[in-house]
Amino acid sequence: MSTHNVWTHKGTFLLAAVGSAVGLGNLWRFPYLTGENGGGAFILIYALTIFAVGIPILIAETMLGRASRRSPIMGMRFLTRCHNTSRAWESIGWLGAASAFMILSFYSVIAGWAIHYTWQMLTGSLVGADAEMIGEGFDALLAAPGLLTFYHTLFIVASGLIVGMGVHKGIESGLRIIMPALFAILLVVLVYGIANGDFAAAASFLFTFNIADLSLEGWLAAMGQSFFTLSLGMGAIMAYGAYMNSEVSLTRTAIAIAIVDTSVAMVAGLAIFSLVFGAGLSPGQGPGLMFVTLPLAFAEMPFGALVGGVFFILVLGAAISSSISLIEPVAAYLVERFDMTRPQAVALMVVASWALGLLTVASFNIWAEGTLFHALAGRSPFEFIELLTNIFMPLGGLLIALFAGWALTHSEVMKEMRTSETWFMIWRFLVRFVAPAAVSFVFLRTIPQVEGYLIPTIGALVIVGAFAAGRTFLADGHQEG
Numbered sequence: 460m461s462t463h464n465v466w467t468h469k470g471t472f473l474l475a476a477v478g479s480a481v482g483l484g485n486l487w488r489f490p491y492l493t494g495e496n497g498g499g500a501f502i503l504i505y506a507l508t509i510f511a512v513g514i515p516i517l518i519a520e521t522m523l524g525r526a527s528r529r530s531p532i533m534g535m536r537f538l539t540r541c542h543n544t545s546r547a548w549e550s551i552g553w554l555g556a557a558s559a560f561m562i563l564s565f566y567s568v569i570a571g572w573a574i575h576y577t578w579q580m581l582t583g584s585l586v587g588a589d590a591e592m593i594g595e596g597f598d599a600l601l602a603a604p605g606l607l608t609f610y611h612t613l614f615i616v617a618s619g620l621i622v623g624m625g626v627h628k629g630i631e632s633g634l635r636i637i638m639p640a641l642f643a644i645l646l647v648v649l650v651y652g653i654a655n656g657d658f659a660a661a662a663s664f665l666f667t668f669n670i671a672d673l674s675l676e677g678w679l680a681a682m683g684q685s686f687f688t689l690s691l692g693m694g695a696i697m698a699y700g701a702y703m704n705s706e707v708s709l710t711r712t713a714i715a716i717a718i719v720d721t722s723v724a725m726v727a728g729l730a731i732f733s734l735v736f737g738a739g740l741s742p743g744q745g746p747g748l749m750f751v752t753l754p755l756a757f758a759e760m761p762f763g764a765l766v767g768g769v770f771f772i773l774v775l776g777a778a779i780s781s782s783i784s785l786i787e788p789v790a791a792y793l794v795e796r797f798d799m800t801r802p803q804a805v806a807l808m809v810v811a812s813w814a815l816g817l818l819t820v821a822s823f824n825i826w827a828e829g830t831l832f833h834a835l836a837g838r839s840p841f842e843f844i845e846l847l848t849n850i851f852m853p854l855g856g857l858l859i860a861l862f863a864g865w866a867l868t869h870s871e872v873m874k875e876m877r878t879s880e881t882w883f884m885i886w887r888f889l890v891r892f893v894a895p896a897a898v899s900f901v902f903l904r905t906i907p908q909v910e911g912y913l914i915p916t917i918g919a920l921v922i923v924g925a926f927a928a929g930r931t932f933l934a935d936g937h938q939e940g
């Protein structure tokens with residue numbers, strides 16, 4: 460049974476998808492990756508991969524959702540039946556649900572850090588603090604499992620409440636308030652950054668392109684980031700797509716999502732690096748850029764505590780509009796499959812993901828090292844969960860591209876894309892060949908943490924799998940058009 464939810468307005472899918480896309484990926488991950496990978500060169504490749512791989516898979520994932528009008532798992536079951544293809548494609552739904560469940564567990568813990576910093580900023584605790592004090596403060600936060608659990612609980616419960624209230628009253632109404640507020644706050648922080656920081660240095664860092672900075676590493680990081688930032692491969696976009704009005708053009712919507720998401724990342728980057736350079740700090744701080752370097756920059760500037768507090772509220776809003784999109788696909792499945800009520804389904808997902816999140820909490824302190832888990836997996840539970848999602852996410856995207864590219868018929872795709880034959884051909888070439896090849900590449904890159912011999916094996920399996928999948932459809936004599 461499908462849930463038959465439909466967004467209230469034609470434009471609501473765009474709002475929801477932008478809410479999902481804009482998150483910690485834009486405000487926390489994008490600036491530090493750019494900082495670590497040489498600025499302009501990284502941005503150039505990032506923009507290229509957004510257009511050549513991100514947008515085509517975004518179109519494909521939304522298409523699978525809207526064509527099935529079901530939650531990702533039930534939707535894929537339905538589509539494999541309609542197209543008489545192997546039920547193995549249902550794994551797209553299962554992989555998505557599993558990744559959403561795991562990502563939510565640690566996304567909520569990290570968003571919890573932003574609650575801590577909002578509080579610290581607004582109470583003025585960091586005014587005038589020096590680098591050492593702020594660094595020690597961050598370490599002390601990570602060393603306190605009780606405090607981390609408290610913030611994690613607050614964040615995940617808030618997300619659950621929004622989704623539990625329903626697609627219209629909860630998600631839509633929540634996003635109508637959160638998203639405009641986010642854009643307004645982002646502009647305030649940008650103006651503050653221009654007024655108090657070194658905007659020229661930030662702009663030249665982000666937009667000066669130096670060919671020598673183009674490393675393979677940076678190329679791969681950019682690919683992974685374009686995937687994460689567009690929320691691809693996790694069923695989030697598919698679940699939201701299932702509620703989308705049938706008349707809206709997928710092509711135009713996907714391009715709009717990518718443009719807004721990329722602009723937010725750029726504006727956030729400009730604002731953050733203006734402050735960082737203005738305070739004479741280094742851009743290549745890694746994940747601590749937002750939680751250590753930035754509070755330090757705010758600590759030294761006029762009204763820094765207030766604007767810093769507002770900045771961390773922006774981070775929280777962006778994180779919550781993304782985390783609700785991680786709950787929806789799983790909750791919708793539980794409602795469809797087991798006839799649960801929405802609050803029951805959301806509660807089940809949230810409580811389970813919360814419990815898994817305790818592993819992430821412990822990974823920064825009591826289980827940071829030397830446990831049986833480390834002995835077996837060679838890494839902390841958090842790093843293990845992150846590694847799993849880094850594998851599942853590209854794998855999900857790869858399968859989505861292949862299924863949409865090879866299994867859907869010409870007329871089905873045209874009905875969804877509402878575009879010219881030329882655009883259709885370009886899209887199909889990208890999802891059939893370019894995206895799978897590029898994603899396999901990223902996929903290989905995410906596994907070097909795994910012992911050496913596994914990399915070639917998994918790589919070979921992915922490539923053989925992709926070709927086998929393509930050939931199966933051809934061998935089935937699949938009808939085009």
Ligand code: PFF
Nearest residue numbers: 480482483484688690693695
């Ligand atoms: N796109 C989000 C971000 O950039 O923070 C992260 C995310 C949300 C990924 C939802 C995947 C997802 F399903």
